[in-house]
Amino acid sequence: MSLKFVDNYLPELKQLEHLIELSNTQLRQQTLAHVNYNEHLFPIYALSLGSEKQNAPVITFVGGVHGLERIGTQVLLAFLESVIGRLAWDKSLNFLLENVRLNFVPLVNPVGMACHKRSNGNGVDLMRNAPVNSDEKTAFLVGGQRISPRIPWYRGKSGEPMQTEAQALSSFIRDDSFHAPFSLVLDCHSGFGLHDRIWFPYAKSKFQPIQHIGEVFHLRDLLFQAYPYHTYKFEPQAKHYLCHGDLWDYLYEESLQHNTVFLPLTLEMGSWRWVKKNPLQLLKSVGLFHPVKPHRVKRVLRSHLVLMEFLIRAVASYPNWLEDGKSLNMDQKATQLWYDN
Ligand SMILES: [Zn+2]
Incomplete structure (x- = not known):
């Protein structure tokens, strides 16, 4: 792929490759796959930091x-850059990383991003492409459709293997x-x-909570206690719309075969x-999905740092809140909050 192409259409890939070049040996890098599009090969990178132990x-x-x-x-690249920068001096971060592994797969669909498309290069929506179906009434088109790759939310042909990008991400999660x-x-x-x-799974059912609904509720509780003034809404995806082929529904169900x-x-x-603050941004193809004004981009880049730091700490300290059946009565509270209607 030419450098000029990346400069013009994929500054995010350029920034990611720059971070990989700059960083020291603590950052481990893998190329999960290459996606071939118009004779260009687009890499999908995974970066890891911290513990390499399988039981971390x-x-x-x-x-x-x-x-x-x-x-x-962009949010993930900004966060990754901050973490890499702190490795050289931040003792508590280095201590944390002895007990937890951090992975980043910041750009799963480089072809879609280069072409200003939601889908991948084949017109497939990677969040509708997994072999999992909803038995309930899904949202029309948005819930996943097999009519045409020219219409958004295309699932791909029935029975075909998942797209390269979805397979690469699935294998990485499965193995790691x-x-x-x-x-x-x-x-x-x-x-x-x-x-x-x-949001948490399922995306395919309004009525069926996931097996670990208590753990999710407990995590939400920790977030609300630690940061009472945050403004996140924490809820099952199905509360908003149901869809087929959600990759996280698929991987979650597969994970249940393991005792983890x-x-x-x-x-x-x-x-x-x-958009409300700047309706003119709708004139750009990314306008509905991306803050266009630079000050607004900066605000978004900094506004999720607290959440990401919190999640790392909650994961690293999971034995303090997750084990010993402490989550048990959380199941009931979770069902009451999210599924009782
Ligand atoms: Zn999306």
């Missing part, structure tokens, strides 16, 4: 699944996290509503507020 708890930050939602990738006693994902998206939301806890969360940054 793990947190994985994911971004750029939907190509139009550039801000998710499923054997950890406790692991968490924060997958960063934007474009839904006025508020910043933290895997909690995939999605951060949905509410972009309608950016």
Whole structure:
């Protein structure tokens, strides 16, 4: 791929590769796959820091699944840059990293981002592409459709293997996290509503809570106690719309075969507020999903740092709040809050 192309269309990939070049040996890098598009090969990178032990708890930050939602990738790159910069002097960060592994897959869909598309290069929505179906009434089109790759939310052909990007991310999570006693994902998206939301599975059912609903409720409780003035709404994705083929539904169900806890969360940054303040940004193709004004981009880049730091600490300290059946009566509270209607 030419450097000029990356400069013009994928500054996020350039920034990511620059971070990889600059950083010292503490940052481990893997290329999960290359996606071939118009004779260009686009890399999907995973970066890791901290404990390499198989039984260390793990947190994985994911971004750029939907190509139009550039801000998710940018939030993660800003955070990664800050973490790398602090390694040289921050004793408590280095101590933390002895007990936890941090992974970053900041740009899952580089072709979509380069082409200003939600989907990947084949027109497939990577969050509708997993082999999992909802038995309930899903949202029309938005819930995933097999009519045409020209319409958004295309699931891909029935029975075909998952797309390269979805397979690469799944294999990475499977190999790295499923054997950890406790692991968490924060997958960063934007474009839904006025508020910043933290979503958890299922996306396929309004009625069926996940097996670890108590653990999710407990984590929410910790966040609300530690940061009472945060403004996140914390809820099951299905509260808003149901969909087929959600990758986190799929991986969560697979994780249940292991005797471990895997909690995939999605951060949905509410972009309608950016549009409300600056309706002209709708004229740009990324405008509905990305704050266009520079001061607003900066504000978003700093506003999720507290959440990311909190999650790392909650993962590293999981034995203090998760074990010994402490979560048990949380199941009931969770069901009351989210599923009692
Ligand atoms: Zn998205």
